[in-house]
């Protein structure tokens with residue numbers, strides 16, 4: 001659609017864009033990114049033919065852009081600028097109708113049924129039809145933005161140029177606008193070129209991103225390539241962390257606040273003094289939120305949590321919606337469910353085993369409750385019918401250290417191996433297969449860390465963290481099983 005070749009340009013006496021080359025294909029949703037003043041708006045103006053090139057050229061559909069007449073260009077390109085202002089107070093419908101100008105022979109002398117139909121359709125699509133008779137000046141910033149989008153779409157352009165289209169829009173309209181643009185690119189072949197300040201929206205919706213820095217191309221590639229942590233950090237001169245979107249394969253970047261903004265001074269330590277015991281539950285309350293990865297009934301997956309609850313339930317506990325019931329239970333006992341990881345066990349909580357371990361530069365607390373009535377040999381589990389008997393091993397690992405993503409995952413592996421070894425050494429059998437069990441069928445695990453202090457890159461079995469977890473989980477599991485066996489015998 002566009003071929004930009006060694007393009008340079010800017011304003012009188014102020015070159016802004018310096019010798020850049022790239023292509024934009026038909027039907028792309030193409031994002032332009034860059035810090036303030038990097039030349040995004042200037043580039044967009046050059047693409048729309050408003051700012052001329054000082055050297056190089058822009059080919060639009062194979063022809064130099066400067067060879068197009070104004071009306072001819074308006075039939076191909078529609079522009080939605082950042083601050084679409086209008087001095088006359090037109091109604092919404094009149095404003096949208098102006099978008100048909102390029103298709104008119106005279107000044108709206110022959111308004112056709114087709115023009116009317118298109119205007120009505122785009123007003124519906126942008127959600128402005130119900131206030132079509134209102135004056136534009138009576139609208140909110142977001143509503144006005146949608147009216148100008150409708151105007152641009154009424155132009156039935158092949159290319160839509162947008163300068164920060166989501167600027168005034170609330171969350172739901174941001175999503176609606178971008179979904180609409182995506183639909184038009186995918187199903188109608190519209191080419192959308194848009195400036196974004198929100199890197200996450202750009203990463204979520206665009207096919208291709210062009211990152212500008214000081215009027216030059218820093219990177220022109222797919223979002224995952226462009227939005228690399230280090231690149232964004234260098235270009236925007238700010239600390240960010242990249243993480244995957246939880247639902248779709250798109251990169252997301254989160255800002256990291258300055259260290260000075262942290263409210264708490266010193267390095268927090270989680271230890272046995274944070275534990276609280278009673279007949280109903282074991283809880284750990286941390287002074288600071290801990291980054292946690294768990295399979296809890298509440299707070300599962302990855303997140304930041306400050307309270308951890310292992311709740312005793314009766315052997316016959318049966319509830320249609322155990323998650324909801326657990327949330328109500330936590331609230332009743334003064335825990336904020338959104339800040340709590342909650343687990344359940346039928347094991348008597350007096351049989352808990354917990355130990356605090358100190359290593360060179362970091363420390364950890366391991367807490368295990370273990371019932372083995374439901375023990376299963378994972379290698380032969382297909383022989384099980386699927387009915388669940390009470391008996392669960394709940395393993396909590398708290399680390400005073402700064403873990404990488406690898407370390408979180410390796411911690412779970414190491415802990416699982418240590419638990420299986422405890423089962424083996426205690427000769428815990430799977431009642432169905434009569435072979436040595438590797439765990440129970442309802443085990444839960446939690447690894448939570450302060451993310452402060454010593455950086456711990458790995459937690460494989462022979463790394464310092466792995467050694468602590470392997471030994472700790474083994475010792476606590478053995479002790480917890482012993483305690484619960486002893487109770488059964490008595």
Ligand SMILES: Nc1ncnc2c1ncn2[C@@H]1O[C@H](COP(=O)(O)OP(=O)(O)OP(=O)(O)O)[C@@H](O)[C@H]1O
Nearest residue numbers: 011012014016034035036037038039040041042043
């Ligand atoms: N009409 C103008 N005349 C002279 N200089 C201009 C004009 N418009 C912009 N500039 C300058 O050109 C440079 C690039 O501006 P531009 O608006 O293209 O950046 P941008 O990346 O869109 O910035 P922002 O993110 O702040 O909107 C800036 O230094 C700006 O001051």
